Amino acid sequence: MQILANFINGEFLAPKGGRYLDNIEPASGKVYGQIPDSDEADLTLAIDAADKAFPAWSAMPLEQRADILTRISQRILERLEELAAAESKDNGKPLSLAKMVDIPRAASNFAFFAHACSQFSSEAHAMAGSAINYSLRQPLGIVGCISPWNLPLYLFTWKIAPALAAGNCVIAKPSEITPLTAYLLGEICNDAGLPPGVLSILHGRGADIGAALVSHPKIKGLSFTGGTATGKAIAQATAGQLKKVSLELGGKNPALVFADCDVDKTVDALVRASFANQGQICLCPSRLYIERPIYDRFKAAFVEKAVSLIPGDPAQVECKFGALVSQAHLNKVLGYIQLAKDEGGTLLCGGEQVQVPGRCAEGYFVKPTVFEGLDNSCRTNQEEIFGPVVTLQPFDTEEEALVMANDSQYGLASTLWTSDLARAHRLGEKLETGIVWVNCWLLRDLRTPFGGMKGSGLGREGGLEAMRFFTEVKNVCISFI
Numbered sequence: 155m156q157i158l159a160n161f162i163n164g165e166f167l168a169p170k171g172g173r174y175l176d177n178i179e180p181a182s183g184k185v186y187g188q189i190p191d192s193d194e195a196d197l198t199l200a201i202d203a204a205d206k207a208f209p210a211w212s213a214m215p216l217e218q219r220a221d222i223l224t225r226i227s228q229r230i231l232e233r234l235e236e237l238a239a240a241e242s243k244d245n246g247k248p249l250s251l252a253k254m255v256d257i258p259r260a261a262s263n264f265a266f267f268a269h270a271c272s273q274f275s276s277e278a279h280a281m282a283g284s285a286i287n288y289s290l291r292q293p294l295g296i297v298g299c300i301s302p303w304n305l306p307l308y309l310f311t312w313k314i315a316p317a318l319a320a321g322n323c324v325i326a327k328p329s330e331i332t333p334l335t336a337y338l339l340g341e342i343c344n345d346a347g348l349p350p351g352v353l354s355i356l357h358g359r360g361a362d363i364g365a366a367l368v369s370h371p372k373i374k375g376l377s378f379t380g381g382t383a384t385g386k387a388i389a390q391a392t393a394g395q396l397k398k399v400s401l402e403l404g405g406k407n408p409a410l411v412f413a414d415c416d417v418d419k420t421v422d423a424l425v426r427a428s429f430a431n432q433g434q435i436c437l438c439p440s441r442l443y444i445e446r447p448i449y450d451r452f453k454a455a456f457v458e459k460a461v462s463l464i465p466g467d468p469a470q471v472e473c474k475f476g477a478l479v480s481q482a483h484l485n486k487v488l489g490y491i492q493l494a495k496d497e498g499g500t501l502l503c504g505g506e507q508v509q510v511p512g513r514c515a516e517g518y519f520v521k522p523t524v525f526e527g528l529d530n531s532c533r534t535n536q537e538e539i540f541g542p543v544v545t546l547q548p549f550d551t552e553e554e555a556l557v558m559a560n561d562s563q564y565g566l567a568s569t570l571w572t573s574d575l576a577r578a579h580r581l582g583e584k585l586e587t588g589i590v591w592v593n594c595w596l597l598r599d600l601r602t603p604f605g606g607m608k609g610s611g612l613g614r615e616g617g618l619e620a621m622r623f624f625t626e627v628k629n630v631c632i633s634f635i
């Protein structure tokens with residue numbers, strides 16, 4: 155039984171209250187560890203440590219700070235195999251995916267922001283003949299970072315790295331469902347020479363330690379990724395304190411497939427995009443709109459490829475499709491599959507839980523599932539399922555596709571599949587999503603603004619957007635007349 159600890163002031167500490175939560179392996183359904191069920195007493199220790207660490211950390215020469223972040227990135231890569239195995243075990247994702255995507259990206263997050271902090275500059279505004287204004291960008295102080303379970307270390311570090319790079323001290327809370335790689339990050343930070351107290355990692359439930367972190371008056375900024383309902387609760391909890399908040403929330407992402415696309419390539423790309431991480435990536439397309447002349451061809455090829463993704467033990471190197479993250483999430487996804495049937499959808503493949511023989515017999519596996527024949531306004535097409543469930547709908551005109559794509563409370567990412575450049579630009583302007591990918595998906599340049607509109611969030615992460623979020627800007631105006 156693996157017992158995890160909080161990481162506070164460079165030390166691994168048991169929760170003050172002595173309470174723990176079970177950690178379950180999704181592929182086997184078995185408890186394999188325990189994590190601290192932290193409370194305000196643990197938060198107080200972390201805040202005190204951050205308070206002490208802040209003056210030296212925020213004043214450290216940039217090159218030195220960048221060196222530490224670079225070393226964290228290097229240590230992550232040195233421990234790639236171990237971290238990938240931990241991520242796969244904790245989350246149910248294929249080991250191959252954790253090795254190829256999650257862990258390398260966590261390392262890139264630190265490497266990227268190590269460079270970014272030494273390249274970040276502020277503005278000057280000259281008032282001809284009379285004065286010069288310049289802006290100072292200073293760290294906020296102590297900030298909170300809260301992340302979800304679907305891309306555990308990837309998203310945890312995507313917040314922590316820029317917050318540290320900008321000179322803040324950070325108190326971070328990973329999802330209680332996937333705590334393991336966050337725990338290991340504490341070891342890595344010590345090893346890389348991050349001074350004690352600069353980063354604390356507290357484990358526990360969102361409603362307890364998460365809510366306490368959000369509302370603590372010493373937390374000057376909060377970067378959150380998770381569900382839209384939680385994001386709204388956080389916005390309400392922080393409104394009275396007027397603290398800086400960045401919210402990256404849920405999605406229900408449209409894919410617009412035009413008859414002039416390369417159909418074979420598009421099918422390959424969209425099967426991968428829809429079912430990557432068992433459909434548990436906020437960016438996965440789940441509403442697929444296909445121009446009528448290629449609808450039947452696309453459907454046949456898409457379903458054939460989806461069926462070839464066989465759920466299996468994520469620890470096996472050949473596994474391409476693993477387990478859902480928890481029993482509760484499995485129940486939610488199965489509930490939506492039943493709803494799609496009740497709403498009159500035609501099931502084209504999947505639609506059921508599967509038992510993977512051997513050690514995974516009690517795991518949380520669902521086959522890739524595709525429906526057609528559902529109205530755009532039904533709940534299946536409007537609510538975030540966050541699992542391997544996709545709907546197909548035909549369309550006749552570009553305008554009709556655009557209206558259906560934008561008919562959503564969400565606005566995170568859309569994909570557009572066409573060889574018509576003018577159409578790509580036209581729709582790129584009109585789609586109501588924070589990200590529009592044309593003939594690609596999840597192609598990421600870390601300098602670009604990342605985030606959603608409407609119910610998908612407030613604010614942007616990535617590149618200089620993140621450096622701006624984690625700093626307070628001050629204008630200094632000097633008259634010379």
Ligand code: NAD
Nearest residue numbers: 301302303328329360364365380381384402403404405436
């Ligand atoms: P969640 O909102 O339940 O939890 C996210 C995190 O918030 C967890 O660490 C949780 O413990 C914490 N939390 C829960 N309640 C809290 C509260 N009241 N105060 C403070 N913290 C609280 O989300 P989840 O189920 O872990 O993740 C899935 C969701 O995340 C999906 O909706 C998905 O679309 C979204 N997501 C969005 C992005 C993005 O970049 N927009 C990326 C990944 C996931």
